[in-house]
Amino acid sequence: MRTTRLFASAVLTGLALLTATGTAVADTPSPSPGTDSGGGPTEAGTTFRTATAIQQHQRATATASTGDYLYWVFPADAGQRATVKAKITLPETAARHGASTWQIDVYDGLRRRQACMYGNQTRAAASDAASVELSCVLRTVRAWSEPWADDPLPGSYYVRLTVVDLPDADLGLPAHAEIQVDSVDKGGAHDVDGTLAEPLVPGASSVERATDGTGSGKQSTTRISLGSEPDDGWSSGWWTDRWLWTVGGGVLGALAAVFGYSLTRGRGRPSRVPPGV
Structure with missing residues (x-):
């Protein structure tokens, strides 16, 4: 149950960060x-x-x-x-x-x-x-x-x-x-x-162009x-908000793997038999 709560909290935190980032960009007034x-x-x-x-x-x-x-x-x-x-x-x-x-x-x-x-x-x-x-x-x-x-x-x-x-x-x-x-x-x-x-x-x-209007013929370049x-300046070309979604997706995928592993390990563990039974 503790693992489940930690997983749920991490998922909600990640989604909140991604949503807040998107909202901040969308709400920027032009x-x-x-x-x-x-x-x-x-x-x-x-x-x-x-x-x-x-x-x-x-x-x-x-x-x-x-x-x-x-x-x-x-x-x-x-x-x-x-x-x-x-x-x-x-x-x-x-x-x-x-x-x-x-x-x-x-x-x-x-x-x-x-x-x-x-x-x-x-x-x-x-x-x-x-x-x-x-x-x-x-x-x-x-x-x-x-x-x-x-x-x-x-x-x-x-x-x-x-x-x-x-x-x-x-x-x-x-x-x-x-x-x-x-x-x-x-x-x-x-x-x-x-x-x-x-x-x-x-x-x-x-x-x-002529430097004066007197017709002297003086010109300046x-x-x-x-x-x-x-x-x-022009964008460097490497930064994009795709990095945020890529990192966020990687974190959520890792947490999902940990959660799945904990469920599988918990079901496969043999139950303890009280002594003397």
């Missing part, structure tokens, strides 16, 4: 759109090479002309499922001549277009609408994949925002865009046996990074 207090970038790039780098949970804004292509780039690591959200404040109703359709596209570090699992990737705005909101939930990033596969891998991801349909007379009207990328960690359920040698982050390019990296 920042809501627009709550970044540090202030994100206030401009966007117009090509892949000039994309503005942003971090996850950071709100970026940009003012541009309707019809422009706007680009941002953000990092996504293994096990993360990213959600891209965009809000476009449309021009004044009196200046518009009809409805418009807006769209966001996401590309990985190799500039492969990534499909959205769900969300409003393309939406139409009525001629009297004040704004339009878009969203795209990406597939979970894998730590490794076959060369021929199109799976999302750790590295930089580009967001492109533009209008895909509107009256020609509305081209060039001012519009204001807001974008934010959030993600959730899906944990060991999406782990694979392998990691990339390096994340898919493009290198850097040299750009010459600036190194511009074409990728981005998480604030806490």
Whole structure:
């Protein structure tokens, strides 16, 4: 009976630890759109090479002309499922001549277009609408994949925002865009046996810019990074919550073996016969 009680207590303790770990991860609140207090970038790039780098949970804004292509780039690591959200404040109703359709596209570090699992990737705005909101939930990033596969891998991801349909007379009207990328960690359920040698982050390019506006011809070379990296760095690739479940399963298996052995030994032990009987 003592062995049974010890076994039951150990099982309950192990399950409680595993449940508490899972609950702590699931209950971790993620920042809501627009709550970044540090202030994100206030401009966007117009090509892949000039994309503005942003971090996850950071709100970026940009003012541009309707019809422009706007680009941002953000990092996504293994096990993360990213959600891209965009809000476009449309021009004044009196200046518009009809409805418009807006769209966001996401590309990985190799500039492969990534499909959205769900969300409003393309939406139409009525001629009297004040704004339009878009969203795209990406597939979970894998730590490794076959060369021929199109799976999302750790590295930089580009967001492109533009209008895909509107009256020609509305081209060039001012519009204001807001974008934010959030993600959730899906944990060991999406782990694979392998990691990339390096994340898919493009290198850097040299750009010459004039140092003044006097036309003197003086130029300075600036190194511009074409990728981005998480604030806490890329994951090492070896730690995962699978270790918790593996260790917990091993402990429970060992305790079950001890309990089974104690039951078998107790049943096979011969009963004592009182002396003189």
